[in-house]
Amino acid sequence: MRKVAVAGVGMTKFGLSEKSQVEMFAEAAMEAITTSNLKPKDIQAVFVGNVLGDFEEGQMNIAPFCAAEIGLDPSVPATRVEGACASASVAIREAFIWVASGFYDIVLVGGTERAMAMGTPLATRTFAMGTDSRYEEFAGITFPGAFAMVAHLYSVKYGIPLAKLKERMALVAVKNHKNGAKNPLAQFQKEITVETVLNSPMIADPLQLFDCCPFSDGAAALVLTTEEIAKKLVAKPVYILGIGQGSNGPLCRQKDVTRIRAREAAARQAYKMAGLTPQDIDVCELHDCFTIAEIVASEGLGFFDFGKGSEAVEKGETQIGGRIPINPSGGLKAKGHPIGATGAAQAYEIVKQLRGECGERQVEGAKIGMTDTLGGDLATIVNIIYGI
Amino acid sequence: MQYPLTYKQFYEGLKQGKVLGLKCRSCGAYTAPPKMCCAECTGSNLEVVELSGRGEIKTFTVIRVPPEGFTAPYIVAMAELEEGPWLLGNLEGVDADQASLDLIGKKVKVGHKVIPPMRYSAGEGVAVTFSLA
Numbered sequence: 001m002r003k004v005a006v007a008g009v010g011m012t013k014f015g016l017s018e019k020s021q022v023e024m025f026a027e028a029a030m031e032a033i034t035t036s037n038l039k040p041k042d043i044q045a046v047f048v049g050n051v052l053g054d055f056e057e058g059q060m061n062i063a064p065f066c067a068a069e070i071g072l073d074p075s076v077p078a079t080r081v082e083g084a085c086a087s088a089s090v091a092i093r094e095a096f097i098w099v100a101s102g103f104y105d106i107v108l109v110g111g112t113e114r115a116m117a118m119g120t121p122l123a124t125r126t127f128a129m130g131t132d133s134r135y136e137e138f139a140g141i142t143f144p145g146a147f148a149m150v151a152h153l154y155s156v157k158y159g160i161p162l163a164k165l166k167e168r169m170a171l172v173a174v175k176n177h178k179n180g181a182k183n184p185l186a187q188f189q190k191e192i193t194v195e196t197v198l199n200s201p202m203i204a205d206p207l208q209l210f211d212c213c214p215f216s217d218g219a220a221a222l223v224l225t226t227e228e229i230a231k232k233l234v235a236k237p238v239y240i241l242g243i244g245q246g247s248n249g250p251l252c253r254q255k256d257v258t259r260i261r262a263r264e265a266a267a268r269q270a271y272k273m274a275g276l277t278p279q280d281i282d283v284c285e286l287h288d289c290f291t292i293a294e295i296v297a298s299e300g301l302g303f304f305d306f307g308k309g310s311e312a313v314e315k316g317e318t319q320i321g322g323r324i325p326i327n328p329s330g331g332l333k334a335k336g337h338p339i340g341a342t343g344a345a346q347a348y349e350i351v352k353q354l355r356g357e358c359g360e361r362q363v364e365g366a367k368i369g370m371t372d373t374l375g376g377d378l379a380t381i382v383n384i385i386y387g388i
Numbered sequence: 389m390q391y392p393l394t395y396k397q398f399y400e401g402l403k404q405g406k407v408l409g410l411k412c413r414s415c416g417a418y419t420a421p422p423k424m425c426c427a428e429c430t431g432s433n434l435e436v437v438e439l440s441g442r443g444e445i446k447t448f449t450v451i452r453v454p455p456e457g458f459t460a461p462y463i464v465a466m467a468e469l470e471e472g473p474w475l476l477g478n479l480e481g482v483d484a485d486q487a488s489l490d491l492i493g494k495k496v497k498v499g500h501k502v503i504p505p506m507r508y509s510a511g512e513g514v515a516v517t518f519s520l521a
């Protein structure tokens with residue numbers, strides 16, 4: 001297996017966009033290609049994460065349009081990848097495997113999404129399509145609802161009074177907004193307080209509006225190539241040291257949803273491939289679609305013991321400058337969550353962090369970074385470890 | 389290989405007041421809702437059985453912002469059946485605005501409600517319901 005490098009990355013601003021999904025992808029892709037010191041003709045294959053383009057723009061089979069938009073040759077295979085909110089990370093793993101195996105040398109990968117075009121009722125309905133359609137969707141469970149059930153179970157299981165847990169959950173949102181305020185590409189660049197969260201409308205008890213990430217538009221992309229080629233192209237290649245992906249069934253089959261087994265399996269694969277442990281990670285972008293989701297993810301990745309993640313937030317251990325800085329980009333909460341693009345945007349942040357290009361939100365001296373992306377009802381998890 | 393108990397058959401069972409599941413002849417575990425293989429050991433030597441329909445609430449939420457086609461507020465819960473499997477459904481007969489963590493651990497009985505076909509569903513659906521026992 002060949003060592004795989006990220007040569008360049010690109011990303012649009014997240015938030016409401018008047019650009020189409022193809023146009024946003026093209027912007028991110030061309031930034032990734034040109035900062036890799038490549039031309040579109042050098043790309044041998046493209047993988048595009050996209051979840052709900054069919055409902056957002058009536059656009060199916062978006063990948064070949066993305067390829068044509070940036071002038072890729074008709075001989076270049078363009079493939080849409082769907083793994084709900086983890087789509088782009090699933091796509092990165094696909095691209096990684098093709099380059100690692102020697103089948104391709106230079107692959108473009110990313111994602112694009114325009115969820116804000118749907119409006120909240122249709123968006124809530126289509127996001128809920130990530131739920132098991134035979135046995136769970138007819139109960140009207142929503143995506144916030146799934147994590148709301150995680151939060152209630154977490155409170156009871158670990159004996160943390162709900163009011164205390166909610167305060168600590170609010171601190172996750174406060175931290176991520178604080179980081180997002182320093183990210184010019186973030187959807188929300190405004191700090192909030194615990195009161196902002198606790199005074200916001202209830203969405204799915206106990207999750208309030210500011211416990212939830214927004215609907216977003218945006219795109220992100222990266223160019224993957226071999227170590228040898230990357231060294232010739234750019235001054236600071238970033239390498240993929242470990243990668244893993246896991247799968248879970250419907251919520252009822254997962255039972256204790258405070259422990260997301262697909263994540264534990266994916267993280268094990270990634271750590272094993274990299275020959276690293278959670279203690280070796282300097283910075284992490286993880287899937288904070290909801291505040292409780294960040295807490296359980298920080299435990300599932302091994303940064304904290306199970307049941308201790310919320311306390312760690314309160315102690316400031318996940319802030320920039322803390323023991324393990326989590327979501328310096330602002331995370332899904334503040335940076336935004338264009339679902340098909342999120343995994344690529346997490347990779348964008350980690351690559352920039354490892355290159356030392358993050359300005360005010362830079363994690364000083366970061367050499368090893370990790371991404372964690374979750375899709376559906378805790379069903380798909382991808383973990384990737386990057387290093388310089 | 390023949391599918392042991394389809395979702396349509398599970399729905400029909402609920403409509404007749406029965407919670408159907410699968411019992412594994414290899415490990416003895418129960419699987420509900422049904423699937424192709426045993427939820428515990430993945431074995432496929434399964435027999436269709438009727439479960440007690442009694443269980444206990446493990447977690448819940450109140451949906452305030454519903455998907456298109458649903459009217460909020462309503463309670464979604466997961467309950468553990470006496471035989472081991474968990475089901476996800478709507479807790480009925482409890483005021484959503486009075487729902488609190490005290491619900492967790494409460495004994496419930498499984499029922500059902502028929503959901504008419506909606507946009508993007510393959511026809512009518514049946515949702516599991518729970519009522520306090």
Ligand SMILES: [Zn+2]
Nearest residue numbers: 412415426429
């Ligand atoms: Zn079995």
